[in-house]
Amino acid sequence: MALDGQKTAYKYIGTTPNRPDGLDKVTGRARYGADISVPGMLHGAVVRSPHAHAKIVKIDATKALAMEGVKAVITRADFPEGLEGEDWDIQENCMAGEKALYDGHAVAAVAATSPLVARDAAKAIEVTYEILPHVTDVDEAMKEGAPVIREGAADFSVPEGLHPNVVRYFDSGRGDLDKGFAEADLIIERSFTTEAAHQGYIEPHACLGQMGADNRGELWVCTQGHWFMRRMSTAVLGIETTNIRVTPSEIGGGFGGKTTVFIEPLSLALSRKAGGKPVKMVMSRNEVLRATGPTASASMDVKMGMTKDGRITAAHGTFRMQGGAFAGAPVDVTTMLAFANYDIEHVHHIGYDVITNRPRQAAYRAPGAPMAAFATESVIDELCRELGLDPIDTRLKNAAKEGTRATFGPKYGPIGFMETLEAAKAHPNYSEPLGPNQGRGVASGYWMNWGGETSASVAISEDGSVTVSVGTPDIGGSRASMALMAAEAFGIPYENVRVNISDTGALGVNEPTHGSRATYASGLATIRAAEECIGKMCKRAADKWGIDPEAVVWEDGCAKPSGPNAGEFPPMTIAEIAGEMGGTGGPISGHYEDSPAGFSGSFGTHVVDVEVDPETGRTTILRYLVVQDAGKAIHPAYVEGQFQGGAAQGIGWALNEEYIYGEDGRLQNPVFLDYRVPVASDLPMIDTVIVEVPNPGHPYGVRGVGETGITPPLPAVANAVRDATGKRICKLPLRPSRVLAAIQGKEV
Amino acid sequence: MNYHSPSSFEEASAIAAQAGGTTRFLAGGTDVLVQLRADIVTPDDLIDIKHIPGVKEIARTDGGGWRIGVAVAGAEMTECAELCADWPGVVEGMDLIGSTQVQGRATLVGNLCNGSPAADAVPGMIAAGCTVTVTGPEGTREVAVEDIPTGPGKTALAKGELITAVTIPARGENGGDAYLRFIPRTEMDIAVVGCAVNLRLDGDTITEARVSLGAVAPTALLVEEAAQAIIGTTLDDAALDALAAAASAACNPIDDKRGTIEFRTHVAGVLARRAAKIAYARAKGENA
């Protein structure tokens, strides 16, 4: 598809060179959060509540402070009062105030001369609790008589008469549901639940903070967004944003979970209290699972109507989600995206954001979308089965396309949903014969993507190589993609571009690498900043040749006269212009900043084959296909990596990952042995097809691809298990005991 | 914490006998060091037994069986072709433990003495009829593997006692063994149920059998009724049904995050059937 003003023939885009950070990573040279050490550094440790809900009566640090090597102890008393809104939530989550709100909630922290002393000192801090009744389940938390987590936490949106734990309420839709359902030949309504799942990044949170009595300092940290880190950390400490400079480390995974703060403000507060000595803090896996953000858990009712020939006539969904002890479960997004794949006239969504005694949820890859997809794509699968319709043809019949008014309001521009369905149907996996106890599942998903505040610079070096500075941490190969886009814009080899992730002191505000925005937004800024450099270089050449700058064009890394009329001059290479730039006007650089609004969503369709052991209920993934629209794949191998990673995480969420709470409200499985992410041998090679329907809002057509991939796996796997066993299971995860019980005809 | 590196079992025993607080022997350390780091058990005395002569040896006994040293790692057993040919079930129980890295350290005796009801190497040893040599202040004795664990985290070893070797009996003719475990994933998981079957044939008929279950009771079980269900049979469907029923009946599991009572009890029967079929095929000389 050719688009006005959009390039369609590329020299570098679409190639798959090695990532610039690859060698560092495989040789151990890359520095992650815990790799930063400085002389005189102290080590921090956190005291965490063992109770799900408890009043903090007293914190006695006398014994800890008397220990040799202990330099500082902090509690909530070391933080300012009077914060409001989300700032208060973040502060309360980083360090409990009057009450511990979940198992793992920080109540005090200590800094000492070694990690062991810090750990022992943390154990020596005596906290007296008065245990309160707790609730961890979303449906229980809404019931009359459920323990109240916090009075007055609800906002204006919540109708009267609901439990105080319901803190936000969403209601949206259009059309006439009664009319829509009346047009249906078949109506199916089901209730679903999904459990909280953790992002499961391999690198635990780690930072080194240093701050003096003047409240100025530095933070070196593993994060997806260092401006967010700066804003939130300084808000928690009640100081000005620019007092702290934040430098991001390499990052060993985040998936949304590293877009907020946990230990970082504590390291700064400990440092200040310890006379400005730097304080390093590294979480254990236990702390990561208990105290950082998993995603929300959900309880949902979805009702859809369909005609005999497969047209969806109406859809209704009620979504209840808990995201821990604070408002913020992404139920707003869940309601937005629940039916967004389809062109439906009559649609209605209701959402409840509920607080419970669990850790504060954090973003996780397409926050809110996978749960909704599980419910709606399961119901569509049931409708197709009962009406004897092909699941892909039925989706094609209802698919949103350019011009469709989305169920959440706006009209779609050019999108690639139909293309993903057609490619899935044509793929050999879709016609592979199935054996006994095997089943096939199809599901689709969507993520709307994001632009966000973006600031980037490009500088020409003396030898004609190029440095790109962006503010979005590289979490999935984005430095390679930025380098490819800069190489394309300049017409110079990929190897001649170096991409840096700059600290907060070097660029304007950048939102994190979240919302699938980095390749889109930082990429766009990189291209625009490169174009500014190109303009300046054309001007230098024009000055030298004594012609108009307009008479100079840029091609293949050279300034050239635009035609015979402009004059006869040999092309000047970027290296030649750069080599003399000191004498022709000084350094050459370009800069671009924007909150680009031309982002466009990505649709995906997955096809999975499973085999279910009828005697044990254990599910094996036999084949897995991801088809997704990338707009334009800058570096196809990393696009495929995103597809495969999303699928792997979604399969884990579907099959075995879950937060398990005991009667006492404590997390039972804060260890990877029992929090079961898929291991490599659990998964087949995940097949991919990259669909490219260019996004007109990006010079090269890029859409974000990071998040959509986790949306279809939950229903795709459940639909395949249904196909293999004849049982529709509406609760995740599909752990063997649950599947076996369903096979045995028991209620699950 | 005191670290000791004795050069004989007698010395190791003497140190353990005199130690005051919590004592641990350090074999591969894949339980001990993990528990130390996770703040579960911090020993006062850590007695490293890897420097005692002979602990890394795999040797034939006079009667044609095997003696496995207490510091022999899983990977070394898997690499011993003759041992694998004799006792594939014993070796596969050990081989299932952990990852490649863990396999380079983990030992049979560490797995046994850690006392986990779900320990993967234990049912295979019990089914094979393995014994261990125990040395302590009162002298040396030979104990059946099934008599070592007494409950989760507990063993029959008295203060100052330690195990000096594992003895696997001679394989003999027409025998076969197998171990299977159920886990939700494919590796790096704890057995929800484990089952080992060891049997001997005369023609097509089973003449001897031992069946052991793991993770379904406070200790690994030797299930006599399950063995009786298949002795004298050709492992026909009726025998398999009886075996599964006996295995399920022997279960006394807990409900926990890893599996429910109902699920464990059912799957014990399923695994007993499957393990028996593999052991039977192996006894017939088939590759299974």
Ligand SMILES: Cc1cc2nc3c(=O)[nH]c(=O)nc-3n(C[C@H](O)[C@H](O)[C@H](O)COP(=O)(O)OP(=O)(O)OC[C@H]3O[C@@H](n4cnc5c(N)ncnc54)[C@H](O)[C@@H]3O)c2cc1C
């Ligand atoms: C990542 C990982 C995965 C694992 N996966 C599994 C698994 O799948 N299945 C499984 O069963 N286990 C598993 N384990 C647990 C562990 O690896 C096994 O139990 C292993 O066999 C222990 O052996 P070791 O030599 O490392 O024991 P150590 O840790 O050295 O010792 C364990 C215990 O045995 C005692 N002990 C050791 N030697 C003697 C002796 N000679 N006499 C008396 N007492 C002694 C020690 O005092 C200690 O209490 C895993 C562990 C890890 C870290």
